[in-house]
Amino acid sequence: MVREGKPKSFFYLDHRTVDSRNAIITGSYSTPANLHDSRPYLDRLDRQCERFGFDVWGVGLDAGHYTAALCKAVEDWRIHGVIGYREYKSNPSHCKDCSLLVQCRLSANHVKVLTRNVWQDSKDRTESYRLTPWGKAHYKRRRETVEQSFADAKQLRGQRYARLRELSKVLEHCVLAASAHNMKKIAHILARLLFLKYPRTLGLQW
Numbered sequence: 400m401v402r403e404g405k406p407k408s409f410f411y412l413d414h415r416t417v418d419s420r421n422a423i424i425t426g427s428y429s430t431p432a433n434l435h436d437s438r439p440y441l442d443r444l445d446r447q448c449e450r451f452g453f454d455v456w457g458v459g460l461d462a463g464h465y466t467a468a469l470c471k472a473v474e475d476w477r478i479h480g481v482i483g484y485r486e487y488k489s490n491p492s493h494c495k496d497c498s499l500l501v502q503c504r505l506s507a508n509h510v511k512v513l514t515r516n517v518w519q520d521s522k523d524r525t526e527s528y529r530l531t532p533w534g535k536a537h538y539k540r541r542r543e544t545v546e547q548s549f550a551d552a553k554q555l556r557g558q559r560y561a562r563l564r565e566l567s568k569v570l571e572h573c574v575l576a577a578s579a580h581n582m583k584k585i586a587h588i589l590a591r592l593l594f595l596k597y598p599r600t601l602g603l604q605w
Contacts, residue, residue: 400432400433401433409432410431410432410561411429411430411431411432411561411566411569412429412430412431412432412434412436413427413428413429413549413552413558413573414426414427414428414429414430414436414439414440414443415427415428415545415548415549415577416443416444416447416545417544417545417548418544419459419537419540419541419544421584421588422543422544422545422547422548422584423581423584423585424548424577424580424581425447425451426443426446426447427570427573427574427576427577428443428570428573429566429569429570429573430566431566435463435466436461436463436464437463437464437465437466437468437469440460440464440469441469441472441473444458444473444476455476455478456477456478456479457478457479457480457481457533457537458473458478458479458480458481459480459481459482459537459538459540459541459545460480460481460482460483460541461482461483461541462482462483464482465482465483465522465525466522467516467517467518467519467521467522468518470482470518470521470522470524470525471518471521471522473525474521474524474525479528479533479534480525480528481525481528481529481534481537481538481541482525482526482529483529483538548577548580551580552576552577552580556576556579556580557572557576558572558573558576
């Protein structure tokens with residue numbers, strides 16, 4: 400894996416799908432870390448809809464999925480995508496004394512050429528969703544669900560490091576960790592429901 404801000408080494412990726420209501424992990428899929436995050440996503444989304452019959456109307460994704468092709472595909476599925484973004488800015492202190500500054504800003508014929516992806520309109524619309532009140536709330540909820548599940552997996556379930564070799568074994572580890580996460584979540588949900596139904600009998604405190 401070679402990524403900005405990450406150590407260069409051999410890694411695996413755990414691609415997780417988490418429902419926004421109860422933070423239940425509904426999908427775990429492992430790949431080598433040199434596979435771009437956006438590539439397996441549509442197949443994972445299709446599996447969610449097919450296996451669980453989900454009527455998906457919105458998805459929250461991190462910046463690694465922010466590509467024009469994925470934005471176009473999600474839009475074609477009539478799904479609203481809320482995706483984080485990365486912003487790159489040059490450092491003015493590095494540029495002000497550069498001998499190539501004029502060439503960088505202007506071409507030889509004083510025409511600045513911009514290239515635009517054929518699906519950039521879809522990407523722009525996806526970006527506009529992120530700025531709406533709904534989009535901000537949805538993206539915040541994503542941090543509270545899928546990101547929290549990853550934090551728990553690293554801290555509590557041994558997923559900070561790959562302890563096994565071979566992709567199939569790593570996938571088994573990820574699925575077992577997801578199962579442990581779900582059992583804990585479901586137990587809390589059931590206990591809460593029982594408390595609401597029989598508060599005096601159970602004598603629980605929340």
